Amino acid sequence: MPFSRGELRPGMDVYTSDNVYLGTLRAVLEGPPALEPSTTPGAAPAPGAFDGEALGPMPTQALGNRAPRAQSPARGYGARAALPSLGLGAIVVGRGWGGWLGRRTIPFDDILTVSLERVVLRQRAAELGIAPPS
Numbered sequence: 001m002p003f004s005r006g007e008l009r010p011g012m013d014v015y016t017s018d019n020v021y022l023g024t025l026r027a028v029l030e031g032p033p034a035l036e037p038s039t040t041p042g043a044a045p046a047p048g049a050f051d052g053e054a055l056g057p058m059p060t061q062a063l064g065n066r067a068p069r070a071q072s073p074a075r076g077y078g079a080r081a082a083l084p085s086l087g088l089g090a091i092v093v094g095r096g097w098g099g100w101l102g103r104r105t106i107p108f109d110d111i112l113t114v115s116l117e118r119v120v121l122r123q124r125a126a127e128l129g130i131a132p133p134s
Contacts, residue, residue, distance in 0.1 A: 003086050003108060013118050014093045014106075020125035023095035023102055031089035031108070091119070104128075 012025040061068055086108070094103035112122045125131070 018124045023093045027092040031087040
């Protein structure tokens with residue numbers, strides 16, 4: 001799964017799917033670009049093919065409302081450009097002073113979820129050869 005810049009950052013805690021702490025994310029390694037899903041040509045309506053503003057109870061473009069033009073298909077419906085993708089990279093995780101204890105490199109494909117300050121991997125601790133704490 002490709003991630004964008006800002007989703008993964010150093011300092012995040014990394015856990016296995018059975019809630020065993022692996023360490024802190026120390027580095028994010030960019031990889032080769034991920035393949036983007038193909039799009040069907042002509043799937044979006046042609047620019048200017050539909051004007052919802054004209055259907056409304058009170059057209060507002062004449063009053064200075066620029067939103068109908070800014071949110072047109074030709075302008076991507078006003079969406080902001082997405083952050084650049086990190087490709088098929090990996091994260092470096094480690095514990096202790098300097099992050100050298102238990103240091104490992106984990107590919108993006110092994111990440112299950114990313115939320116706030118936590119990264120959860122798909123694997124359980126036993127699958128990674130780690131004995132869960134008793």
